[in-house]
Amino acid sequence: MTNIYKVLRATVEEVIDESPIIKTFVLIPESPFKFNTGEFIELSLNGFGEAPFTPSSSPLITDKLEITIMKTGYVTEKFHQLKSGEVLGIRGPFGRGYPVEKFFGKEVLILGGGCGLAPIRSLLFALEDVKDKLQRIILCYGSKSPSDCIYKPLFSRLNRIDKFETYRTVDKPEPGWKESVGVVTTLLDKVRMKIENTVAVVCGPPVMMKFGTIRLLEMGYKDDQIYLSMEKNMSCGVGKCGHCMMGEFFVCKDGPVFTYEEVKNTPDLWK
Amino acid sequence: MRLQFYSGKMNNLYRINRGDWHRLIQSLSVSSYNILAPVRNNGGIDYTIINNETRDEIVYNEAKPATPLKMFFLPVKLNVTRTVSDAKKTIIIGAPACDIEGLKLLDLIYLDEKFSDETYLSRRENTLLISTDCYCTQEHCHCTTYGINPYPAKGCDISLSSDKVDHYLMTWSEKGDQFIKELASSGQIDQVDKNKIEVISEQRNRTIKSLSEKNESIPGTEITGTIVRESGREIWKKYSSKCVSCGACSAICPTCTCFLLIDRPGFEKVKQLDTCQYPAFERVAGGEDPLKALSNRFKNRYMCKYAWRPKRYNVIACTGCGRCIEACISKINKNELIMELI
Numbered sequence: 001m002t003n004i005y006k007v008l009r010a011t012v013e014e015v016i017d018e019s020p021i022i023k024t025f026v027l028i029p030e031s032p033f034k035f036n037t038g039e040f041i042e043l044s045l046n047g048f049g050e051a052p053f054t055p056s057s058s059p060l061i062t063d064k065l066e067i068t069i070m071k072t073g074y075v076t077e078k079f080h081q082l083k084s085g086e087v088l089g090i091r092g093p094f095g096r097g098y099p100v101e102k103f104f105g106k107e108v109l110i111l112g113g114g115c116g117l118a119p120i121r122s123l124l125f126a127l128e129d130v131k132d133k134l135q136r137i138i139l140c141y142g143s144k145s146p147s148d149c150i151y152k153p154l155f156s157r158l159n160r161i162d163k164f165e166t167y168r169t170v171d172k173p174e175p176g177w178k179e180s181v182g183v184v185t186t187l188l189d190k191v192r193m194k195i196e197n198t199v200a201v202v203c204g205p206p207v208m209m210k211f212g213t214i215r216l217l218e219m220g221y222k223d224d225q226i227y228l229s230m231e232k233n234m235s236c237g238v239g240k241c242g243h244c245m246m247g248e249f250f251v252c253k254d255g256p257v258f259t260y261e262e263v264k265n266t267p268d269l270w271k
Numbered sequence: 272m273r274l275q276f277y278s279g280k281m282n283n284l285y286r287i288n289r290g291d292w293h294r295l296i297q298s299l300s301v302s303s304y305n306i307l308a309p310v311r312n313n314g315g316i317d318y319t320i321i322n323n324e325t326r327d328e329i330v331y332n333e334a335k336p337a338t339p340l341k342m343f344f345l346p347v348k349l350n351v352t353r354t355v356s357d358a359k360k361t362i363i364i365g366a367p368a369c370d371i372e373g374l375k376l377l378d379l380i381y382l383d384e385k386f387s388d389e390t391y392l393s394r395r396e397n398t399l400l401i402s403t404d405c406y407c408t409q410e411h412c413h414c415t416t417y418g419i420n421p422y423p424a425k426g427c428d429i430s431l432s433s434d435k436v437d438h439y440l441m442t443w444s445e446k447g448d449q450f451i452k453e454l455a456s457s458g459q460i461d462q463v464d465k466n467k468i469e470v471i472s473e474q475r476n477r478t479i480k481s482l483s484e485k486n487e488s489i490p491g492t493e494i495t496g497t498i499v500r501e502s503g504r505e506i507w508k509k510y511s512s513k514c515v516s517c518g519a520c521s522a523i524c525p526t527c528t529c530f531l532l533i534d535r536p537g538f539e540k541v542k543q544l545d546t547c548q549y550p551a552f553e554r555v556a557g558g559e560d561p562l563k564a565l566s567n568r569f570k571n572r573y574m575c576k577y578a579w580r581p582k583r584y585n586v587i588a589c590t591g592c593g594r595c596i597e598a599c600i601s602k603i604n605k606n607e608l609i610m611e612l613i
Contacts, residue, residue: 003351003352003354003389004386004387004388004389005351005352005532005540005542006352006538007538009538044534044538045534046534046536046537046538047534047535047536047537047538047539048534049534050532050534050540051556072556072557072558073556073557074556075556076556089538205557206557206559231555231557231559232553232555233552233553233554233555235531235532236530236532238383238385238386238388239380239383239386240380240381240386240388240528240530241529241530241531241532241542241545242528242529242530242545242547242552243529243531243545243552243553244553245547245553245575245579247574247579248578248579248580248582248583249583253386267561268561268567271559271560271561
């Protein structure tokens with residue numbers, strides 16, 4: 001039996017600046033690391049702290065792992081000081097990721113905000129691999145400003161791939177910005193989907209998840225067509241410590257990906 | 272991974288003279304076992320390590336040790352990345368039925384098939400549980416309210432009931448039967464017909480009757496679940512206004528198991544008991560915190576006990592031990608709150 005609290009060591013190979021407060025860490029695990037897209041890991045700073053992140057890299061690659069981290073608190077600030085060559089600890093993968101096979105034959109609408117694009121990038125890699133089995137993949141992404149927009153090369157790359165379409169918006173434009181301005185839900189007016197044959201994936205800050213879901217419901221999406229990636233304080237990752245309880249659910253074990261149908265009755269869902 | 276208990280009617284009943292039992296336990300305490308049993312202290316009874324000085328003080332068939340049984344399997348602080356196996360086995364005598372019931376929920380959480388907790392499992396496997404009937408109860412005992420009898424059943428290794436002359440030992444696991452065999456090699460233990468348990472059923476019924484009468488106005492499992500789920504905000508504000516978030520109710524609760532995982536050099540992890548009653552329990556890095564308000568934290572514990580855990584695990588997460596009522600420094604009585612909701 002393996003000890004669920006022991007880590008797999010991984011070395012930082014490269015640190016990529018994505019935005020003023022977001023960095024991507026390319027990790028080389030000491031042995032191949034498999035995960036399904038949307039599942040998360042617990043990443044440890046030796047003797048300092050541990051936090052949950054969903055890999056932003058392709059689930060098809062097992063010798064390298066990319067984690068995108070926004071500087072937002074005590075532990076993430078320390079992550080941002082990391083240099084290549086340093087050693088981190090990985091536990092996982094944990095939880096239930098995106099049910100990609102359930103998307104077969106359908107159009108996939110992805111609504112992302114801010115650093116919520118990290119798990120979505122991994123999902124996009126997974127969807128690219130099975131694009132023959134999908135109708136269309138539409139990515140709508142919103143960030144605060146153009147310089148807060150992460151994975152800039154991703155969009156032009158996706159736009160060159162058959163079946164993929166991307167749309168971007170920012171709250172505050174900067175000189176030279178030629179794309180949309182406004183909250184991410186405004187992009188939904190630009191895309192025409194066959195709603196009855198579409199699944200919607202929403203991932204971003206809680207307020208964006210809330211208004212994104214409300215807008216999708218108004219447009220006619222059913223509760224079980226909307227997939228949410230919930231952000232809670234997953235600490236042990238294995239359904240024991242209780243910090244990520246959301247009603248009867250352990251987000252770490254039952255999620256982090258839920259349909260809106262599954263969680264809609266949870267009190268304070270968006271907090 | 273699950274611990275194995277007898278199903279159906281595989282258990283056996285043994286009878287041993289109280290004096291003989293006492294001598295056998297004495298002989299054990301100096302050999303290869305750590306023995307813990309309740310002895311009387313200032314306020315009531317609590318577990319103590321049984322040695323030459325304490326061996327004559329073991330209290331049988333009284334409710335209930337101050338320390339909940341969980342503490343032996345989920346100590347307040349434990350390094351969970353180091354596996355230390357204790358050469359000595361542990362015998363816990365005197366765990367009440369309510370705590371055995373609480374252990375079932377802990378097993379469901381800590382020994383789930385995909386992510387079994389190694390340190391919890393090794394402690395469970397290394398411990399022999401001798402649970403005892405409660406013949407006298409304490410002020411806030413209300414196990415029968417939630418369908419739990421004041422005497423042990425499945426979940427312990429051996430249950431111990433007594434009359435004036437003898438102890439009756441019923442085995443509930445192979446581990447229990449092996450232990451009886453071991454004892455029998457150095458003393459007189461008779462296997463008796465299982466129907467003999469009836470000699471103590473009169474006493475059991477008396478305890479049930481007194482508990483049921485005392486607590487007849489407290490609603491049972493299902494009604495409590497419903498009224499807690501459907502409650503408005505006012506009641507929680509009212510009762511939580513006295514709460515100081517000390518977390519004593521959780522610390523003393525036989526089914527509260529939430530913990531904090533602390534990082535130590537060498538990627539070691541230390542597990543420390545935590546509670547949703549403390550501020551920032553659910554806070555995420557971005558700052559959102561569904562339990563920021565004291566009244567939300569206060570309600571969360573009741574929702575967990577009476578609504579969420581029962582829904583998820585199909586077991587009640589309050590065993591009616593009443594320890595939270597005794598431990599509350601603000602004298603919040605959860606049964607008064609529940610009765611006010613009716």
